[in-house]
Amino acid sequence: MSRRRNLLVGLALVAACWEAAGRLAGPSFAPISAVLLATLDLYLSGRILEPLASSLVRFALGYLLAVAVGVPVGALMGFSPTADAALDTYVHVFFVTSVASLLPFLILVAGTGLGFYVAVVFLFAVFHVVLTVRTGVQQVDDALVDTGRVFGAEGVALYRHVLVPAALPVVVAALRIGANRAVKGMVVAELWIYAGFGSLLHSYQRYSQIDYALAVVLTIALLAVGVTQALAWVERRYAWTTVEVPT
Amino acid sequence: MTALSPRRRWALRTLSVLVILAAWELYARLPGVFLLAPPTAVLGVLVTDLAVERTLLWALLSALRNAVAGYALAVGVGVPLGALVALWQPARDVLDPILDALHATPLVALAPVILIWFGLTSAAKVFLVFVFAVFVVTINTRAGVANVPSGLTDAARVFGAGAPTLYGEVYLRYALPQVLTGLRLGAGRAVRGMVAAELFLFADDLGAYLIDSGATFDIARLFAGVASLSVLGVLAVGAIALVEARLT
Numbered sequence: 001m002s003r004r005r006n007l008l009v010g011l012a013l014v015a016a017c018w019e020a021a022g023r024l025a026g027p028s029f030a031p032i033s034a035v036l037l038a039t040l041d042l043y044l045s046g047r048i049l050e051p052l053a054s055s056l057v058r059f060a061l062g063y064l065l066a067v068a069v070g071v072p073v074g075a076l077m078g079f080s081p082t083a084d085a086a087l088d089t090y091v092h093v094f095f096v097t098s099v100a101s102l103l104p105f106l107i108l109v110a111g112t113g114l115g116f117y118v119a120v121v122f123l124f125a126v127f128h129v130v131l132t133v134r135t136g137v138q139q140v141d142d143a144l145v146d147t148g149r150v151f152g153a154e155g156v157a158l159y160r161h162v163l164v165p166a167a168l169p170v171v172v173a174a175l176r177i178g179a180n181r182a183v184k185g186m187v188v189a190e191l192w193i194y195a196g197f198g199s200l201l202h203s204y205q206r207y208s209q210i211d212y213a214l215a216v217v218l219t220i221a222l223l224a225v226g227v228t229q230a231l232a233w234v235e236r237r238y239a240w241t242t243v244e245v246p247t
Numbered sequence: 248m249t250a251l252s253p254r255r256r257w258a259l260r261t262l263s264v265l266v267i268l269a270a271w272e273l274y275a276r277l278p279g280v281f282l283l284a285p286p287t288a289v290l291g292v293l294v295t296d297l298a299v300e301r302t303l304l305w306a307l308l309s310a311l312r313n314a315v316a317g318y319a320l321a322v323g324v325g326v327p328l329g330a331l332v333a334l335w336q337p338a339r340d341v342l343d344p345i346l347d348a349l350h351a352t353p354l355v356a357l358a359p360v361i362l363i364w365f366g367l368t369s370a371a372k373v374f375l376v377f378v379f380a381v382f383v384v385t386i387n388t389r390a391g392v393a394n395v396p397s398g399l400t401d402a403a404r405v406f407g408a409g410a411p412t413l414y415g416e417v418y419l420r421y422a423l424p425q426v427l428t429g430l431r432l433g434a435g436r437a438v439r440g441m442v443a444a445e446l447f448l449f450a451d452d453l454g455a456y457l458i459d460s461g462a463t464f465d466i467a468r469l470f471a472g473v474a475s476l477s478v479l480g481v482l483a484v485g486a487i488a489l490v491e492a493r494l495t
Contacts, residue, residue, distance in 0.1 A: 003340050010341025028364060081251045085259035090267070096435075096484075097477040098442045100355075104461025105469050109282055180351055187353040191447055197356070205359035213360045221352040228351045 030211035038215035048219060051196040055186055058114065058196070062121020063182035069122075070129030070178065071171055077130065078137025079163065091134075095127045099185065103192050117189045124185025129178040136170020137163070172238065176231035183224040284467035292471040303475055306452035311479070313369055314441035317376025321433055325381045326426060329388025330418075339389075346389075350382040358447040372444035379440025380433040387429025391422035424495045431487040438480040 015032050022031025030038075042048040077084040077091070099120065106123075110116040140163060148162035190198030197216055204213040251259070268286050275285035296303035332339050332346070357378060365371035395418050403417045445454030453472075460469035 006337050006340035007344065010337065014341070014345070081256070082259065085251060085256045086263040089260055089264055093477065096480050097473060098439050098480065100439070100442050100446055101457060101473045101476050103446060104457050105466065105473070108461060108464065108466075184353040184355070187356050188443075188447075191355060191358065201356060201359040205362055208363050210360065210363050213363065217352075217356045217360060220356045221348060224351050224353055225348045 028208070028210060030214055034211040035214045035218060038209075038211040039218055042212065042215055042219070048200070048216070051200055052219070055190060055196040058117035058189070059121060059182055059186040061114070062118040062185060063125055063179060065118060066122045066125035066129055066178055066182060067175060070126045071133055071174065074130040074133025074174065075137055075167065077134040078140075078167070079159075084134070091127055091130050094123070095131060099123045100188055103188070107192070112193050112195075116193065117186065117195075120189035120192075121182045121185040124188070125178040125182040128181050129174045132174035132177055133167070133170055136173065137167045139170075140166040169235070169238075172231065172235045176228060176235060179227045179231055180224060183220075183227060187220060281464065282466060284470055288467040289470045289474065292467045293474065296468070296471060297475065302452075303456060303472060306456045307475060307479060309451060310441050310445055310453040313372040313444060314376050314437045314483075317373040317440060318380055318434060318437040320373065320377045321380035321384050321437065322430060324377075325384030325429070325433070326388050329385040329426075329429070330392050330422075332385070333389045333392035334418075339393075343389075346382060346385055350386060354378050355443050355447055358443065362448060367449050371448050372441070375444045375448060376437050376440035379443065380436040383436055384429040384433040387432065388422070388426045391425025391429075392418055394425070395421045424491070427487070427491040427494065431484055431491060434483040434487045435480055438476070438483050442476060 018032040020031075022029050022034065073087070077087055102123070103120070106116060106119050110119050144162055144166055145158070148158050153161050187197060190196040191201065192198070194202050197220055200216045201213055204210075204216065271283070272285045272287060274280060275283045275288075293303075298304075328342075332342050354375075358375060361371050361375055361378075365374060399417055399421060400413060403413050408417070441453075445451060446457070450458055457469060457472045460466070460472060
């Protein structure tokens with residue numbers, strides 16, 4: 001239990017340093033107590049609820065679309081070398097492209113409606129999902145496949161009993177990585193359009209309300225960590241192996 | 248899975264790229280299509296703005312200054328911090344969860360906060376790049392140093408190695424590949440942080456190049472900017488990968 005004690009003592013220390021630094025540095029750096037009070041106020045006054053709800057819808061739509069496209073495409077690339085050769089150039093090109101630099105283009109194509117957010121979230125997440133699933137499927141041990149063949153699995157049965165179960169942990173990992181990317185996409189899109197969390201952040205910045213701005217950042221951080229940790233828990237609970245994934 | 252022969256693989260790749268480029272070119276040249284620029288037009292703008300008039304080249308280079316400064320800061324902080332967290336148990340207990348949480352957080356949300364702290368200065372941009380790059384450097388350094396087998400360090404101690412040998416030789420040598428992985432990923436993050444700084448803090452030449460292109464519907468120019476940023480990202484990561492190949 002010394003580990004938990006260390007964590008608690010350490011966090012108290014970090015909080016104390018933050019508090020002291022915030023009080024010493026003056027109004028431009030808020031102490032942690034002010035940030036927590038601002039967070040409380042944001043929730044009690046309900047000001048954050050509307051942005052939170054609309055952001056979650058944008059996140060969910062883009063993320064589900066990215067999973068619905070990314071998992072099958074990644075699996076196809078993993079299972080079929082032909083599909084892999086045909087598609088991997090595009091996936092890699094988009095993987096290295098900064099989606100943020102596409103914002104001025106996406107807003108021309110999709111306008112400022114829901115479609116824009118879904119497009120940004122989708123583009124942030126989908127290539128990570130594709131590459132994770134592809135890498136994982138390609139790493140399925142040849143010995144497993146050979147064993148399956150020896151026991152008479154061919155064609156559909158080989159997929160049904162060997163390849164799909166072997167690849168499932170990777171899909172869960174891809175869901176986790178994709179979810180984290182999707183939250184990042186959601187924040188980027190909202191900052192660009194001044195909507196949801198973005199509009200809150202911009203308005204607090206305009207009046208230099210650092211405590212409220214940090215309170216919004218705190219909510220976003222909790223959201224990102226919560227989504228990622230929930231899927232990491234699923235991964236630990238149900239996945240029988242872990243995978244090396246591209247970052 | 249049956250692998251393709253390398254020749255067939257490359258033929259398929261080339262064919263797929265050519266088909267898409269041709270389809271894109273034809274579609275973009277249809278009358279009435281103005282939200283998509285043909286690849287030849289993008290290439291034309293790239294050549295002009297990078298090699299002839301060099302507006303894009305200068306914009307990239309001036310933004311790159313912030314990226315290099317922020318990256319250097321991220322390496323200077325991230326590597327020692329990662330080593331500290333790996334070697335000192337109390338620091339690990341406290342900082343591990345914090346580092347993981349910050350790594351998962353969309354740090355671009357800090358952009359408005361950074362503007363309050365630093366104002367419209369290039370220090371703000373350097374700081375955003377730093378924030379983008381530092382966690383991946385720290386986490387990889389931590390993993391590399393923590394993975395040094397205790398057998399190695401015990402053996403070194405038994406043979407009388409002092410701290411300089413122990414840390415300079417044993418830990419450094421063993422952890423180096425993973426530290427370099429962190430530096431490589433950090434270089435990619437730094438380029439993304441640079442783009443985010445141009446778009447979400449305030450626009451210098453590079454941000455203006457992208458935003459003005461969009462605002463004037465100059466899609467070819469916009470795509471040239473996006474493509475050059477992708478290439479810059481690949482070059483930055485590739486440069487560190489070269490160092491990696493030399494050292495390991």
